[in-house]
Amino acid sequence: MKKTLSALLLITVFFSCSEKKSTGGDSKMDTFINDLMARMTIEEKIGQLNLPVAGGAVTGIAISKDVEDKIRKGQVGGIFGVFGPDKVRKVQEVAVNESRLKIPLIFGLDVIHGHRTIFPIPLGLAATWNPDLIRKSAQVAAQEASAEGLNWTFSPMVDIARDPRWGRVSEGNGEDPHLGSIVAAAMVKGYQGDGLSRNNTIMACVKHFGLYGGSEAGRDYNTVDMSRIAMYNYYLPPYKAALDAGAGSIMSSFNVVDGIPATGNRWLLTDVLRNEWGYKGFVVSDYTSVSEMINHGMGDIQTVSALALHAGLDMDMVSEGLLTTLKKSLDEGKVTQQEIDQACMRILEAKYKLGLFEDPYLYVSEERAKNEVLNTETRGASREVAAHSFVLLKNKGQVLPLKKQGTIALIGPLADNHRDMLGTWVIAGEWEKSVSVLEGVKAQAGGAKVVHAKGSNITEDKEFIKRLNFFNQQMVTLDQRSTDAMKQEALRVAAGADVVVAVIGESQSMSGESSSRTNLDIPESQKELLKALARTGKKIVLVLFTGRPLTLTWEEANVDAILNVWAPGTEAGNAIADVLFGVHNPSGKLPSTFPRSVGQIPLYYNHLPTGRPWDGVSETKFKTNYLDESNDPLYPFGFGLSYTTFDYSDISLSKTNLTGNESLTATVTLKNTGSYEGEEVVQLYIGDPVATISRPVKELKDFARVSLKPGESKEVSFTVTPEMLKFYNSQLKYDWESGEFNIYIGTNSRDVKVAKVMWSISSR
Numbered sequence: 001m002k003k004t005l006s007a008l009l010l011i012t013v014f015f016s017c018s019e020k021k022s023t024g025g026d027s028k029m030d031t032f033i034n035d036l037m038a039r040m041t042i043e044e045k046i047g048q049l050n051l052p053v054a055g056g057a058v059t060g061i062a063i064s065k066d067v068e069d070k071i072r073k074g075q076v077g078g079i080f081g082v083f084g085p086d087k088v089r090k091v092q093e094v095a096v097n098e099s100r101l102k103i104p105l106i107f108g109l110d111v112i113h114g115h116r117t118i119f120p121i122p123l124g125l126a127a128t129w130n131p132d133l134i135r136k137s138a139q140v141a142a143q144e145a146s147a148e149g150l151n152w153t154f155s156p157m158v159d160i161a162r163d164p165r166w167g168r169v170s171e172g173n174g175e176d177p178h179l180g181s182i183v184a185a186a187m188v189k190g191y192q193g194d195g196l197s198r199n200n201t202i203m204a205c206v207k208h209f210g211l212y213g214g215s216e217a218g219r220d221y222n223t224v225d226m227s228r229i230a231m232y233n234y235y236l237p238p239y240k241a242a243l244d245a246g247a248g249s250i251m252s253s254f255n256v257v258d259g260i261p262a263t264g265n266r267w268l269l270t271d272v273l274r275n276e277w278g279y280k281g282f283v284v285s286d287y288t289s290v291s292e293m294i295n296h297g298m299g300d301i302q303t304v305s306a307l308a309l310h311a312g313l314d315m316d317m318v319s320e321g322l323l324t325t326l327k328k329s330l331d332e333g334k335v336t337q338q339e340i341d342q343a344c345m346r347i348l349e350a351k352y353k354l355g356l357f358e359d360p361y362l363y364v365s366e367e368r369a370k371n372e373v374l375n376t377e378t379r380g381a382s383r384e385v386a387a388h389s390f391v392l393l394k395n396k397g398q399v400l401p402l403k404k405q406g407t408i409a410l411i412g413p414l415a416d417n418h419r420d421m422l423g424t425w426v427i428a429g430e431w432e433k434s435v436s437v438l439e440g441v442k443a444q445a446g447g448a449k450v451v452h453a454k455g456s457n458i459t460e461d462k463e464f465i466k467r468l469n470f471f472n473q474q475m476v477t478l479d480q481r482s483t484d485a486m487k488q489e490a491l492r493v494a495a496g497a498d499v500v501v502a503v504i505g506e507s508q509s510m511s512g513e514s515s516s517r518t519n520l521d522i523p524e525s526q527k528e529l530l531k532a533l534a535r536t537g538k539k540i541v542l543v544l545f546t547g548r549p550l551t552l553t554w555e556e557a558n559v560d561a562i563l564n565v566w567a568p569g570t571e572a573g574n575a576i577a578d579v580l581f582g583v584h585n586p587s588g589k590l591p592s593t594f595p596r597s598v599g600q601i602p603l604y605y606n607h608l609p610t611g612r613p614w615d616g617v618s619e620t621k622f623k624t625n626y627l628d629e630s631n632d633p634l635y636p637f638g639f640g641l642s643y644t645t646f647d648y649s650d651i652s653l654s655k656t657n658l659t660g661n662e663s664l665t666a667t668v669t670l671k672n673t674g675s676y677e678g679e680e681v682v683q684l685y686i687g688d689p690v691a692t693i694s695r696p697v698k699e700l701k702d703f704a705r706v707s708l709k710p711g712e713s714k715e716v717s718f719t720v721t722p723e724m725l726k727f728y729n730s731q732l733k734y735d736w737e738s739g740e741f742n743i744y745i746g747t748n749s750r751d752v753k754v755a756k757v758m759w760s761i762s763s764r
């Protein structure tokens, strides 16, 4: 292995130009940085590549040591886990007053779905299908984080994921490359605003590059193995969209890509990222993903650090492999001066663009930290976004919206609960300040009486609880009462009610990093409670908390309504009450398929056709199916109901025969046929039934949000362009091919109208 690496490096030395080349294209910046770098020792340059953690966000075994001393010695480029004006100021003072060249630090943190004011988990944000609201959530997060000294967030996570066993589906935008790309761009624009040097914006870091969502068996940190066609057509687009939106940094992932860990993968970090995509920002590793390459079998710490630098990595999060070995590798000819300079320059450019050389304390403001954080306005934004993220999965007999009369029983361990409102990844968010469902519903119940019982524990599985309470946190606790006593109390409370609202599902630490599950049912103790409640014969509304698609086959068959609220954030209770009482009519749509059972996974709408399709009705033998389960999802991608109903007309096309670069308009008339004003997300899919490679049965290409009063109709038109027909073929050429195309428009990926067009490339 060492031999191969040295050979590779020699080739690079041979071809590398001796001059430093700026990546920024700003001559004032270039002069400043060239001048600074001319004064830096090699150790100081290597120091810029080091990113230690200083508390707050420990997501691995290793923790950084002697950080303050290292800052003084110029051995730290940025730091993460420190926030709050006082703390950031103190740490920055060490860099700016006590290090030889006074180079300021960048301050990063995982600001994932809000900083102090928590918004819905990213999967919930994606369920809004509303880029304006998503952008707003990131903008509020940037405002709050920057007020507390931060200028860099490790977000957005844009990993496409088709396996809900993987806990990190909660942190991403679901299974679709088009929706994922729109969300990715909206997040980046929200964080970075009009410019990185403003004191109320922060630099985005797109992650995890790449393909991290493809972990085998849904187990975190596991192997990824996929074809280039799958990478280019489905998994890579959202990273590219985030970079095209201007993201200043990108994080390399833990997994292997084509057999080589992403962090040391030159094809990924240089050929694709720099050469194909023209990316100019910097690449940071994930937490110890440099040193983890030792476990991947890539060599010792010196070898893997050289491999990472050579691959195109610029900053090392926590491993300190670059810090401790690069000088030796340089002396031994295993890395080049130019490679070190290049990485250092990219870090310095980011600092320059963030305005830190002009004012190292730009982001430190006691006053802003007091006034611009968790206030009425930020809470209002969170409440609005949360209400838009909820997906109504079932509403039999229009049990929702609730009437403000009679007795409403709120039952379940998540009803009178603050901690689990926020979901995964909340470092600065304080759960004590969240609004519980009980509080929110009581505040809006008007003439209705609200009664409550806990009904069950979140789970009674002690081993599971131990895992959920990692690092000895008390995230899930057991009620001292017996299971039966809790259930009997719930049944007594339910007996006196007109409607039962069961508030149950996953607790905070059941999804997120290192939270893979093989069983996607609602945890057993809660499901038992739900079954007991259903047996009462009362109307049951399930308010479901979850960080991932769950298997809800029993629930779909046995409860009256299901409102999927993900983990809504600080304003959870208020937003849920807004929707339960009909102040807000739900319009969220699923960004991920909900399977019927775990055995169907991976299950996603944009799958390829098979040679032995099964129509779901005829003889099953020797056709693609299961002996014991249907092929269909429980809820398809794009699914979500409203309190009103919408009727779709057939599609009318402006043309059905096209040549070259012509476009067409596809139109449907949408009518609100129910009795509530409502919004519908109208979805456009395209299918390419005959091509040189097998193509997905359909792919989302556009969507539009339409608001309609009862009885109102509107025409909804999409422009369909040849750009939408393009795909990466087996030579990885991005183009389209002549032939017939199916244009689908509908309310979700399954329930669509279809029209056919012929499109010929010939006269292009």
Ligand code: NOJ
Pocket (backbone or CB within 6 Å): 057, 058, 059, 110, 154, 207, 286, 287, 513
């Ligand atoms: C590991 C996670 O994979 C990554 O998403 C996160 O940004 C880092 N830890 C830092 O907390």
